[in-house]
Amino acid sequence: MNLLQFLRRNGFVLLLLAGFLLVNAAVAAWNPMQYSRRFDKDDFTKTLYHHNWVRSGPVFFGNSAVTAAYMEDKAQVPLVEMGLSYGKITDLKEILDRSLYHVSGQLVIGIDVHTMLDSLPTDDKYPWLKPWYQPYLYYYRAYFRDSGKEFLSNLFLHGTLAYQPHWIDKELYFGRKDTNWLNAKWNEYDQRFGWMTLKDFRQNLDALAWVLDYARQHNLPVRVIWMPWNSGYKHPPYIPALKEKVNGMLAAQNIPVLDLMDRYAPQYFHDLVHLNREEGAPLFTKEVDAWLQSFAKSPK
Amino acid sequence: MWYLKMHAILALCGMTGVLLVTRFWPRNKRILMLLFNLCFLLVFSVKLLAFYLVYTILNYIGYVCLCRTETSRRLAFAGLIVLNVAAVASARIYGMTFSVQLVFTLGLIYNVLKVIDALYFAYYFGKEGRSGLIDYANYILFIPTFTSGPILKFRDFMADARQPYRMTPELFEANVKRIILGLFKKVVLVPPMWDVFYKVLKQPELHTHESLFLMIWFYILIYFDFSGYSDIAIGFGRMMGYTVPENFKRPFLSPTLTQYWRNWHATLGDWFRDHLFMLVSRRTPTRSMAAGLSVLIMVSIGLWHGFTPLYLGWGIYHGILLALENILQKTTVNKRKVSKAYFYFRVALVQLAVVAAVIVYSENNETVLRIYRGLLSLPSFSFLRVV
Numbered sequence: 001m002n003l004l005q006f007l008r009r010n011g012f013v014l015l016l017l018a019g020f021l022l023v024n025a026a027v028a029a030w031n032p033m034q035y036s037r038r039f040d041k042d043d044f045t046k047t048l049y050h051h052n053w054v055r056s057g058p059v060f061f062g063n064s065a066v067t068a069a070y071m072e073d074k075a076q077v078p079l080v081e082m083g084l085s086y087g088k089i090t091d092l093k094e095i096l097d098r099s100l101y102h103v104s105g106q107l108v109i110g111i112d113v114h115t116m117l118d119s120l121p122t123d124d125k126y127p128w129l130k131p132w133y134q135p136y137l138y139y140y141r142a143y144f145r146d147s148g149k150e151f152l153s154n155l156f157l158h159g160t161l162a163y164q165p166h167w168i169d170k171e172l173y174f175g176r177k178d179t180n181w182l183n184a185k186w187n188e189y190d191q192r193f194g195w196m197t198l199k200d201f202r203q204n205l206d207a208l209a210w211v212l213d214y215a216r217q218h219n220l221p222v223r224v225i226w227m228p229w230n231s232g233y234k235h236p237p238y239i240p241a242l243k244e245k246v247n248g249m250l251a252a253q254n255i256p257v258l259d260l261m262d263r264y265a266p267q268y269f270h271d272l273v274h275l276n277r278e279e280g281a282p283l284f285t286k287e288v289d290a291w292l293q294s295f296a297k298s299p300k
Numbered sequence: 301m302w303y304l305k306m307h308a309i310l311a312l313c314g315m316t317g318v319l320l321v322t323r324f325w326p327r328n329k330r331i332l333m334l335l336f337n338l339c340f341l342l343v344f345s346v347k348l349l350a351f352y353l354v355y356t357i358l359n360y361i362g363y364v365c366l367c368r369t370e371t372s373r374r375l376a377f378a379g380l381i382v383l384n385v386a387a388v389a390s391a392r393i394y395g396m397t398f399s400v401q402l403v404f405t406l407g408l409i410y411n412v413l414k415v416i417d418a419l420y421f422a423y424y425f426g427k428e429g430r431s432g433l434i435d436y437a438n439y440i441l442f443i444p445t446f447t448s449g450p451i452l453k454f455r456d457f458m459a460d461a462r463q464p465y466r467m468t469p470e471l472f473e474a475n476v477k478r479i480i481l482g483l484f485k486k487v488v489l490v491p492p493m494w495d496v497f498y499k500v501l502k503q504p505e506l507h508t509h510e511s512l513f514l515m516i517w518f519y520i521l522i523y524f525d526f527s528g529y530s531d532i533a534i535g536f537g538r539m540m541g542y543t544v545p546e547n548f549k550r551p552f553l554s555p556t557l558t559q560y561w562r563n564w565h566a567t568l569g570d571w572f573r574d575h576l577f578m579l580v581s582r583r584t585p586t587r588s589m590a591a592g593l594s595v596l597i598m599v600s601i602g603l604w605h606g607f608t609p610l611y612l613g614w615g616i617y618h619g620i621l622l623a624l625e626n627i628l629q630k631t632t633v634n635k636r637k638v639s640k641a642y643f644y645f646r647v648a649l650v651q652l653a654v655v656a657a658v659i660v661y662s663e664n665n666e667t668v669l670r671i672y673r674g675l676l677s678l679p680s681f682s683f684l685r686v687v
Contacts, residue, residue, distance in 0.1 A: 009469035013476055138306060149492070 020135075028136035033125060037165035038147050042125035043067070043084040044095070046170050051080060056102040060288075062110030063087040065227045068173045068274035069110070069284040077292040079108055083170065086122040088115055093207040094128035096214050107220055108292070109211070111246065112227035112273055113236050116204035117193060172277050173270035185272055186233050196238050198245060205245065212253050223295070224250055225288065226259040228275055232266035258291050260284070302344070302447060303486060303532045311340060312444065316539045319465055329465040329541045330434050337441040352411075356440045359384070359415045360433055366422040367430040377423040381416055388412050392607045407447045409604060411440055413571055418454045420575060435461040444536040448529050450547040451567040457542060465541040475535040482531030485524040493521040501667065506674025514671050519658045523548070526565065555633035555646035557621050557653060558594075564654075568604075572597045591626040595619030605661070610668060614660040621653055 007014065032038065034045050041049065043064075048055065060070050060079040067083030082101075084091055092109065095101050114120055122129070130139045137144065154160055177185075198205075215222045226243070229235060239261075250257055268280030275281050302308035315336045322328040341349040362380045369376055388408060418436065421429045439457045497517055500510055530547040537544030547567050554560035561569040576597055577585070585593060595616070602615025625631045635643050659668050 006469075010472070012473045013469075016476065141306065152492075 020137075024135045024137050031136075033140050033143065034127070037168065038150070038163055039143050040125070040166050041168055042123045042127075043087070043170055044082070044091075044100070044126055046168055047080065047082050047084075048101075049168055055100070056104055058105030058107070059101070059103045060108040060110060061087070061092050062225075062227060063112060063115050064171065065112040065115075065273045065275075066110040067170045068270065068277070069227065069281050070288065071277075071281050071285040074282065074285050076289040077296075079106070079292075083110070084123070084126070085171070086114075086120055088117070088120065088122065089204040089207040089211065090118075091122070091126060091128070093210050094126075096211065098128055100128065103220060105221075106223065106292075107211075107215060108223045108225060108288075110225045110227045113189075113229060113239060114193075114273065115227075116201045116208070116242065116246070117196070118200055118203040173274040174277050175270060176267070176276060177271045182230070182233065182272060189236060189272070194237050198238070198241055201238075201242060201245075205249070208246065208249060212249065212255065216253065221295075222253075222255050223292065224255055224257045226257070226261040227273070228260050228264045228269070228280070228284065229262065230266055230269045230272045231262050231264060233272060235261075256295070258288070260287065263287075303482070303529060308340075309483075311336075311343075312536045312539075316536070319540060320467060323465045323467065326464050329463075330438060330461055333438050333540060334434050334441075337438060337443050340443050341441065352441060355411075356437050357433075359418070359440070360436050363415075363418050363422050363436065364430065366419060367425075367427055373423060377419060380419050384412050384415055384419075389607070410445070410447070410449050410451060413451050413568075414440055414454065416575065417451075417571065420578065421454045431458050431461075442537070442542065444533045444540065445544060448526075448533070449565075449567055450530055450533060450545050451571050452542075452544065456545070460542045463541070467539070467541070472539065475539045477535075478531050478538075479535035482528045482533075482535060485528030485531065489524045490521060490528065493517065493524065497521060501670075505677070506670055507677050507679040508675055509679060511671045511674035511677075514674075515655050515659050518662060519655050522658070522661055523551075552651065553647055554650055555635070555643055556625055556631055557618065557650055558625050558631040559633070560650050560654065561598075561618075561622070568601065569597075572600055572604075576600065587626055587629070591623035594622035594626055598622060606663060608665070610660045610665060614657050617657050 030036075034041070034048075051057070058079045059082045060066055060072075061082045062084075064083055064085050064087070066087075067081060067085075070079070070081050070083065072078055072081040089109070089111075096103065125140075125143070130136075150163065151161075154163055212222060214220070224246075243261075247257060264275065264280060264283070268275055268283060270276040270280075275284055315332075318332060318336075319328055322332065338349065338353075341352060362383075366373070366376050366380060418439065435458055438461065439452065439454060442452065442457075445452055497514065500514055500517075503510060506514070527548040534544040534546070545567050547565055549563040549566055551560055551564035554563050576593060580589070580593060596619070598617075598619035599612065599615035602611040602613075602618075605611050605614075633643060633646050659671050662668060
């Protein structure tokens with residue numbers, strides 16, 4: 001069989017494959033997961049959206065504890081609030097390594113009790129989590145399916161192509177959870193993570209070492225803040241060992257550290273890890289401002 | 301069940317690719333297929349693999365013994381079947397732990413039929429019917445039909461195993477189209493149909509028209525669901541070099557229930573009919589014997605689906621209708637010898653008879669009883685009073 005015969009006899013399958021690859025490439029180039037309001041967004045995309053898609057600047061990175069606590073619009077030393085839901089240091093490494101964001105000025109990293117847990121499930125919409133070999137349509141198939149259902153529902157039930165744009169703001173935390181809820185949450189965390197040791201933080205510790213090295217190579221000042229934990233509850237058992245290890249790494253590179261883990265009374269918290277927006281967040285933002293301003297004033 | 305998981309689809313596509321690339325190796329179909337079956341189950345669940353390794357080996361030993369033994373063949377044959385059926389039945393009767401439930405959810409009620417088919421082959425053909433462990437294991441563990449059929453025939457599978465792997469572009473294209481059709485049914489049609497079903501079912505009170513709608517809608521829904529799965533299984537099975545039999549042969553155009561049960565889940569009906577008829581008589585049965593066997597077959601099929609009063613009732617219902625067809629000699633209608641009107645009248649009767657009981661497949665007693673109760677509840681037509 002020569003090439004022409006092969007192409008003719010296998011035409012359907014080859015066209016199907018080519019069609020899929022072309023459509024996939026076109027959709028990937030459009031990137032609706034990032035740019036279309038028909039789809040839910042991950043917190044990294046939301047950060048870019050709310051900063052007019054600017055991909056450079058000083059950053060305050062962390063997980064949702066940072067989103068809850070840091071009020072960028074009220075800060076005297078404004079940093080781009082890059083709190084990512086279930087964000088980890090491994091995510092920061094990917095952002096820097098893939099040049100998804102150019103951090104300049106300074107990099108502040110907020111580390112709470114969950115930021116360095118290797119096994120913590122995360123938001124699979126973060127663009128750095130998609131393996132390069134997986135087609136765009138395949139990786140995000142669940143979201144396309146849901147969006148397709150919504151589209152068809154709007155079309156057939158309401159006779160319109162218009163749609164309700166999906167929520168584009170990050171989750172903030174107001175008020176306070178009651179004691180029963182907090183106790184149940186503490187027990188849940190203890191069951192899921194309380195047994196962990198330093199080896200369960202290996203990937204994030206390595207990522208932290210990478211980030212510190214990156215910062216040193218790019219002359220990027222790094223500051224680290226141990227994020228607040230509800231002082232009405234005891235720390236997860238792994239915290240002392242983790243803090244010792246991380247503080248040791250930071251001290252070796254003269255990275256300034258602000259330990260706010262036990263600084264705030266329970267009244268400032270929405271739950272165990274998130275400060276509430278009404279009282280806790282303004283206090284936290286003020287304290288971070290004062291600390292960051294002290295570096296500007298310091299002769300060193 | 302695993303056709304809804306993209307990783308499973310990709311694994312099967314990958315295996316097809318491997319078979320194509322290695323097609324010049326005469327044994328690729330048998331050895332690589334076995335490796336694939338085992339690895340697939342291992343990745344899916346270690347417990348499942350462990351169970352099926354033991355299950356396959358034990359049944360293969362029984363099969364080989366039956367092939368070889370020259371004394372007490374009937375006793376051995378009956379004993380092995382009873383053991384297999386008893387194991388499945390006991391688990392159903394005495395309830396399931398999670399581990400056992402996983403196994404049941406994944407194929408055992410289909411695989412036990414394949415094991416019994418192999419035992420029939422061993423009994424009737426003896427040493428001549430003996431096959432090697434690799435082919436036997438491939439037969440039991442064949443991934444494309446593992447969880448929900450179509451039910452493979454031992455003789456046909458072994459015949460396919462002896463053939464080298466052959467694939468032409470035309471066959472490949474036909475199978476790809478078949479898989480796409482199946483995925484379309486399962487992924488695009490079935491989920492919204494379920495949404496509609498549950499939306500109507502959620503009404504605080506069901507009336508006649510709603511119950512009728514639910515029964516007809518459910519019938520069409522499970523057709524798409526099951527035939528969609530069968531399409532995918534047939535497509536992939538044939539791409540792997542094994543002929544997977546058709547399971548749905550235009551059942552909506554069946555003019556008698558007898559013909560219907562050869563066209564809807566055809567491999568299941570054929571399996572029960574062939575194996576039960578073979579036990580009773582190998583000569584053409586009398587009308588009353590055929591009627592009795594029909595009841596036995598349908599009750600067996602009902603209980604195979606589930607050990608519940610609903611499925612038992614379903615089996616008796618269909619059995620009695622089939623028995624009546626046998627006694628009244630109305631088992632077949634030749635489309636060419638009757639008028640169109642008569643043909644479609646008979647088709648409509650059959651579909652009505654099927655729709656009347658198909659809701660039992662929902663496997664939820666409360667749903668079934670609600671829908672039947674709704675049939676008896678006429679709507680109030682209160683909107684007419686306004687007019």
